[in-house]
Amino acid sequence: GAVVSQHPSRVICKSGTSVKIECRSLDFQATTMFWYRQFPKQSLMLMATSNEGSKATYEQGVEKDKFLINHASLTLSTLTVTSAHPEDSSFYICSVREGVSEQYFGPGTRLTVT
Amino acid sequence: GNSVTQMEGPVTLSEEAFLTINCTYTATGYPSLFWYVQYPGEGLQLLLKATKADDKGSNKGFEATYRKETTSFHLEKGSVQVSDSAVYFCALISQAGTALIFGKGTTLSVSS
Numbered sequence: 001g002a003v004v005s006q007h008p009s010r011v012i013c014k015s016g017t018s019v020k021i022e023c024r025s026l027d028f029q030a031t032t033m034f035w036y037r038q039f040p041k042q043s044l045m046l047m048a049t050s051n052e053g054s055k056a057t058y059e060q061g062v063e064k065d066k067f068l069i070n071h072a073s074l075t076l077s078t079l080t081v082t083s084a085h086p087e088d089s090s091f092y093i094c095s096v097r098e099g100v101s102e103q104y105f106g107p108g109t110r111l112t113v114t
Numbered sequence: 115g116n117s118v119t120q121m122e123g124p125v126t127l128s129e130e131a132f133l134t135i136n137c138t139y140t141a142t143g144y145p146s147l148f149w150y151v152q153y154p155g156e157g158l159q160l161l162l163k164a165t166k167a168d169d170k171g172s173n174k175g176f177e178a179t180y181r182k183e184t185t186s187f188h189l190e191k192g193s194v195q196v197s198d199s200a201v202y203f204c205a206l207i208s209q210a211g212t213a214l215i216f217g218k219g220t221t222l223s224v225s226s
Contacts, residue, residue, distance in 0.1 A: 001160070004157070032212065034213055034214075041219075041221075042218060042219070043203065043216045043217060043218040043219055044158075044203070044214075044216045046213045046214070046215075049212065049213060093157065093158070095158075095214075097212065101146045101148075101163070101165065101207050102160070103160070103214055104160070105150075105157045105158040105159070106157055107156060107157035108157055
């Protein structure tokens with residue numbers, strides 16, 4: 001299946017700053033990528049669906065002005081957490097959709113906001 | 115709406131024990147069902163899947179059968195190993211959907 005990387009794997013930032021997380025599909029051209037958030041000992045919650053060349057589709061309750069998603073190419077989607085606060089600290093995971101139902105996940109990015 | 119319910123963990127077993135992790139779902143139509151595994155410090159990996167009723171997904175000794183009548187997709191393995199220690203997630207994609215809907219995950223810990 002598709003190989004997906006994320007960068008950085010860990011990031012610590014100060015409250016009020018912005019952080020950009022990259023998701024790359026290394027061997028597959030992905031028209032659709034997904035961004036999830038995972039809290040400790042909890043499930044993955046879908047944040048948004050990122051479509052190459054168009055605006056992302058956000059899930060209910062996810063602030064699109066806070067979590068900016070850009071899918072500028074078939075191999076790269078970025079998630080920018082703007083004006084981060086401690087409650088944004090979490091594990092962010094992206095995935096690539098290959099075919100009708102297959103999804104392949106990146107290793108995740110641990111964000112800590114101090 | 116669509117949802118997935120997994121048994122609460124953690125599940126603690128000795129090596130070579132039999133494993134069952136229960137998963138039930140709620141969905142309209144005929145969803146595709148998945149088990150993903152997350153090893154410590156790694157990303158999610160697809161373990162197995164089933165796309166229609168009575169299908170059996172299998173991989174690395176794990177099995178799960180898509181039971182439409184009981185809306186279940188329980189994960190089983192006859193003899194677990196220490197290396198199976200991980201978090202297991204049951205998930206579905208509805209017929210009309212594109213994104214995965216996950217259960218809360220079950221932590222498995224296997225000791226030698």
